[in-house]
Amino acid sequence: MKSIKKLLLVLAILTCSTQGAYSQGFSRGSSIVDLGLSLGWGFSPQVRYEYGLTDKIGPGRIGVGAVVGMSFFSAQSYRYGVLLFGPQANYHLDLAGITRDLDLYFGLGVYFGTLATGEYISGYSFGPYVGWHLGFRYWFSPKVGGFVQVGATGGTGVAFGLSFNL
Numbered sequence: 001m002k003s004i005k006k007l008l009l010v011l012a013i014l015t016c017s018t019q020g021a022y023s024q025g026f027s028r029g030s031s032i033v034d035l036g037l038s039l040g041w042g043f044s045p046q047v048r049y050e051y052g053l054t055d056k057i058g059p060g061r062i063g064v065g066a067v068v069g070m071s072f073f074s075a076q077s078y079r080y081g082v083l084l085f086g087p088q089a090n091y092h093l094d095l096a097g098i099t100r101d102l103d104l105y106f107g108l109g110v111y112f113g114t115l116a117t118g119e120y121i122s123g124y125s126f127g128p129y130v131g132w133h134l135g136f137r138y139w140f141s142p143k144v145g146g147f148v149q150v151g152a153t154g155g156t157g158v159a160f161g162l163s164f165n166l
């Protein structure tokens with residue numbers, strides 16, 4: 001019981017000391033670039049851009065943007081590469097009353113792709129594929145943060161990396 005009280009006290013102190021430290025949040029006019037890796041069909045580089053489209057609607061704000069990612073994997077004696085891209089829309093919960101360093105969001109995307117095998121592009125493309133995602137960003141400074149995202153986004157289950165507030 002004492003260890004739980006100590007843990008809660010430490011968490012409360014940390015929360016109070018970092019609350020509003022960078023005053024980030026997500027707002028209308030925000031412009032964010034995410035650079036990261038996704039897991040699913042191997043480690044895959046991913047770049048996302050998002051723009052804050054609206055003022056507060058309900059308990060949050062809407063952002064729109066796009067994602068481009070590449071996946072590389074092997075099966076049997078073939079090597080494959082997949083290029084994925086598409087628009088995304090996110091709903092960011094307004095956590096200003098709790099902390100502005102944390103940006104919690106969920107959204108949908110429409111993804112397209114093309115498959116390359118070995119030395120040539122196979123001509124096989126796919127899409128549209130509708131996917132969902134849930135994620136968060138934590139801002140370490142006014143311009144740099146980290147993100148983690150999970151969901152069905154064109155074959156990748158988990159993505160993580162750095163976020164940059166432009």
